[in-house]
Amino acid sequence: MTATMRMPPVVFLGPSAPASDILSILPDAIIRPPARRGDLYAYRILKHQFFLIIDGAFGNVLSISPREVVDVVRDGAVVVGASSMGALRAADCFPAGVHGVGIIFRLFKDRTISAEDEVAVLFREDLPFPPLTEPLINMRIALRRATRKGLVRALEAEKIISAAQSLHFTLRTWPRAYQGAGCSLSSEVLDFLSEIDTKRADAILAAKRVSKMREARKAPLRRSSSSQLFGLLGDGRERPADPLSGAGRQQIEPEFIEWLCCSGKAYRWLHSEITGRNGELVAPITSVWNILDGSGELEAELMRFDVFKRAISEARRCGLRPSIEDLRQAEHQLVNAHGVGSWNELLISIANDPSYAERLSIHRTQLALTKCVRRTFLFAPGQATTPREVLLWQPK
Known part of the structure; x- marks a missing residue:
């Protein structure tokens, strides 16, 4: 059995069924909120092999796209869809190898129904089941x-x-x-x-399908045929993800450059071009963007910056606070990125710039928050949420 096969299945679940229904069939499953764009990529990068999509978010966030689902399947993962957004995406992508389960999937696949409104509901994020x-x-x-x-x-x-x-x-x-x-x-x-409750019944059937597939070791373990991760830059029916997330350069550039500097990336990646003999930043801030763009690293760093911001936003929404260990890990990461021996040494090296020292301290706390999110959501069996009523379209 490979390490990939031992990874727990990831289940994107909201109001279609209670988590207890799924965990009674897949006790080691990682239960996540309704899927958003990028969620499948994130967990596939972590080597997860089985994905069960039941619910998905829509409205004030980007919904998971058919391209993302197909990319992950082509990379060798198993994706099963049912009930709500999972049924719709399975109907979209079954020719690419996505497994659809249940009555609702068949109705979408046969075009008996086609409107996303068919499976949309109002629910509370802290108590998603039953829907309102x-x-x-x-x-x-x-x-x-x-x-x-x-x-x-x-x-x-x-x-x-x-x-x-x-x-x-x-x-x-x-x-x-x-x-x-x-x-x-x-x-x-x-x-x-x-x-x-057909949506709930289909969700249970889908969880059983995933369980049987894991037992039978039916995962198509193969390498992606593309040299690019998930074929994101290859030909397809959708354009690649926008690294600016819809924002213009002028909107995002100041905060992005500050993130590069505080994280140490500006010094590690661009040291020879933007820093002087003593390590101070001598190139104009606006030129950093162009230097990164010329090096071919701009898009990757923009996407990492976007993930960083989303993690902080999620941590604050859920009321998470970094632990002492989270802060220690953040300090260790920043120390290594800046090429110094300790956190105190780093603070001493920037003592002549109180403004930068303050921004670096804020960045350390933010970085610790991202580690708190990772620890809470990626490696805990449950999910942390705060009471908040939301309106989410499920199927997109």
């Missing part, structure tokens, strides 16, 4: 089963679905739907309808 609203696809399937059992007439079912479709997904509930349709249903029928 009902997904339209659950309502369709529940009413179909009810009509087959003779509990609801076909005309009533059509009116209820029509009323549900007219509601925004943040308002879509059974009571609003049947009231909007002018229907009066018995408590027995309402109980029957509310108990049918």
Whole structure:
């Protein structure tokens, strides 16, 4: 068994099912919040082999793209999708080797349904399951089963679905739907309808599929055919990721250059061109961008900078605080990057520049926060969140 095979599966899960459902089948799984763009890349870089995508974020963040899913599969990982965003991405990417599971996947794959609104719900990030609203696809399937059992007439079912479709997904509930349709249903029928949760059932089936695939050692362990990581710079139906994350150079340049300097990267990568005999920064700050661009390192450093900022933002949102060990590791990293023997030696070397010393101290705390995020989210079985109600489209 290879080291890759021993890595736990990564499951992106939100309101489609409780984490306990998944952990009862995949006890070593790393449960992560709904997938965002870059999440698959990040965990594949860490050598994870199995990915189960159930839920995904959309709205104020970039959603996971089909290109990212295909890249990770081509790199040799196994990606299984079901229930919500996972079902949609599996339907998009099954020709590339993505495994789709469940009723909702088949409906998307066969184009019986196509709107993302079918699986969108409102939920609380701290208590994602059960969701606060009902997904339209659950309502369709529940009413179909009810009509087959003779509990609801076909005309009533059509009116209820029509009323549900007219509601925004943040308002879509059974009571609003049947009231909007002018229907009066018995408590027995309402109980029957509310108990049918196809998204949850599909999530459980998908977790079982991942478990069986791991047991059977069916992972297609192969090297990527591209010399570039995940083929990000190769031909494809999407453009490569924007390293500026939509920002212009003028917006991002000052903070980016300060990050380069405080992290020690400016001195390590560009020492011969931007520093003088005593190590002071002598080249104009604006020229650092051009020097990096000319060296071919600009895009990579911009993406690392973006990951750094996102990690800090996530740590603050979750109320994380760095431990003494996190701070120690941050100091050790900065000491090595600046080419000195100790943290005190580094502080002494910049004592004549109080402003830089202050910025470096802030950077040390930020760097420690990123290590806290890594320790909390990447290596802990659970997930840290703070109470916050959010509106997220799931399937994109």
